[in-house]
Amino acid sequence: MEIRVVENTAPSAKPADSELGFGKHFTDHMFVMDYEEGKGWHDPRIIPFGYISLHPASTVLHYGAEIFEGLKAYRTKDGSIQLFRPMENIRRLNTSAERMCLPTLDEGVAYETLKAFIRHEQDWVPHSEGTSLYIRPFMFGDDETLGVHTVKRATYMIIASPSGSYYKEGINPVKIMIESEDVRTVRGGTGYAKCGGNYAASTRAGERANKKGYSQVLWLDGVERRYIEEVGAMNVMFKIDGEIITPALTGSILPGITRKSCIEVLRSLGYKVTERLLSVDELFDAVKSGRLEEAWGTGTAAVVSPIGRLMYEDVEYVIGGERIGPLTQKLYDILTGIQWGRIEDSFGWIDKL
Numbered sequence: 367m368e369i370r371v372v373e374n375t376a377p378s379a380k381p382a383d384s385e386l387g388f389g390k391h392f393t394d395h396m397f398v399m400d401y402e403e404g405k406g407w408h409d410p411r412i413i414p415f416g417y418i419s420l421h422p423a424s425t426v427l428h429y430g431a432e433i434f435e436g437l438k439a440y441r442t443k444d445g446s447i448q449l450f451r452p453m454e455n456i457r458r459l460n461t462s463a464e465r466m467c468l469p470t471l472d473e474g475v476a477y478e479t480l481k482a483f484i485r486h487e488q489d490w491v492p493h494s495e496g497t498s499l500y501i502r503p504f505m506f507g508d509d510e511t512l513g514v515h516t517v518k519r520a521t522y523m524i525i526a527s528p529s530g531s532y533y534k535e536g537i538n539p540v541k542i543m544i545e546s547e548d549v550r551t552v553r554g555g556t557g558y559a560k561c562g563g564n565y566a567a568s569t570r571a572g573e574r575a576n577k578k579g580y581s582q583v584l585w586l587d588g589v590e591r592r593y594i595e596e597v598g599a600m601n602v603m604f605k606i607d608g609e610i611i612t613p614a615l616t617g618s619i620l621p622g623i624t625r626k627s628c629i630e631v632l633r634s635l636g637y638k639v640t641e642r643l644l645s646v647d648e649l650f651d652a653v654k655s656g657r658l659e660e661a662w663g664t665g666t667a668a669v670v671s672p673i674g675r676l677m678y679e680d681v682e683y684v685i686g687g688e689r690i691g692p693l694t695q696k697l698y699d700i701l702t703g704i705q706w707g708r709i710e711d712s713f714g715w716i717d718k719l
């Protein structure tokens with residue numbers, strides 16, 4: 367696979383690691399590849415980062431044909447760069463594409479182009495503790511017609527953003543509000559796909575929670591509004607009576623790679639992990655009787671995020687004395703240790719650049 371490269375002749379100054387934040391700065395190049403029915407994917411290229419132009423009738427602008435992924439490139443102590451389970455992201459991108467009637471990518475091509483792009487931008491992987499290069503592959507339909515159908519034209523792109531440490535001020539447990547009005551998705555819907563539309567639809571509840579002093583919402587299932595699904599853009603896990611319970615992937619939940627990795631780490635440590643339906647009633651029974659020991663969210667950005675307070679129908683429940691629990695801390699240490707190369711990867715998850 368031949369990738370055309372157009373170098374950016376006016377590269378920008380790199381921000382200091384202390385000023386990175388999340389998703390504010392972008393590297394000097396972006397990856398682009400086009401799709402056309404009959405012709406397939408073609409013209410993979412790395413070109414200077416910049417604006418793109420779209421036909422005003424483009425499918426993505428009217429019917430929301432868009433999917434994305436999120437992963438990080440980590441710099442290890444010896445200066446080398448590594449990825450964490452990138453094939454999982456590629457497979458999930460194709461699952462999302464299939465759901466949204468977008469064209470899938472050949473796994474090998476997606477993998478090679480991803481690595482080639484990161485290699486090209488490798489100087490942008492920051493060095494300070496906890497920082498990383500956040501990589502955002504995405505795809506959208508850009509048919510130049512208002513007709514509604516499977517797209518005949520699409521664009522696949524990758525952009526990258528050097529990002530600061532998620533926990534600059536230490537790992538503080540978050541306050542979560544259980545949402546009882548809006549739902550994120552329903553079974554049979556698009557919950558398992560990583561698509562922009564899911565985010566557009568869930569922003570309103572997030573904003574309402576923010577106004578009340580909660581950082582994110584915990585979603586309940588869209589039919590009975592009883593079963594716990596996930597937290598904002600993170601999957602969620604509970605330690606009840608020594609057992610770890612996480613909502614089963616029923617179709618309305620995003621199958622997180624961090625979720626999957628946590629389950630594998632926990633099982634390797636000898637914990638019992640159960641994927642099943644968990645109702646709010648059962649959860650609050652466990653809280654009230656003191657059997658809920660720890661609760662945390664999982665996702666690429668935060669890795670593991672302890673939950674310190676849960677608000678439901680105007681009652682607030684404190685979890686684990688609002689401190690990070692020992693198992694949450696252990697999971698965080700193991701996963702980040704593997705990702706940044708501080709501890710040996712006995713799972714085979716690391717992919718050196």
Ligand SMILES: *Cc1c(COP(=O)(O)O)cnc(C)c1O
Binds near residue numbers: 667
């Ligand atoms: C991306 C995402 C997650 C977390 O997935 P990871 O692969 O662990 O980063 C969880 N929930 C939603 C809705 C997401 O979009």
